[in-house]
Amino acid sequence: MSALKMIFERLLCVVAIALPLAVFAQQTTTPADAQKYQQAAKKYSFKAMDVSGDKKVSRAEAKTYGVTDAEFIYWDKDNSGFITWDEINTYWGV
Numbered sequence: 001m002s003a004l005k006m007i008f009e010r011l012l013c014v015v016a017i018a019l020p021l022a023v024f025a026q027q028t029t030t031p032a033d034a035q036k037y038q039q040a041a042k043k044y045s046f047k048a049m050d051v052s053g054d055k056k057v058s059r060a061e062a063k064t065y066g067v068t069d070a071e072f073i074y075w076d077k078d079n080s081g082f083i084t085w086d087e088i089n090t091y092w093g094v
Helices: 002-026 031-041 059-064 069-075 085-092
Strands: 056-058 082-084
Touching: 056 059, 059 069, 082 085
Parallel strands: none
Antiparallel strands: 056 082
């Protein structure tokens, strides 16, 4: 029983250390980056990029208009591979 308790305590320590690190690692955008992407959004026209008219912009459509990979990833909040009307409305205000 003592060995089992020791294993459990070690596992608990590992989780206690790893969990905050995992949460911190998921924070990929700093507030300064967010402001930079919000400013960048003002130079693009969502309606112009949405060539197909389906209210979403593919990575290929975005690249045609000069959107960088970092900008695209930031605006594609659900990682669907598209910037949707709802995702970008916050920045474009259309």
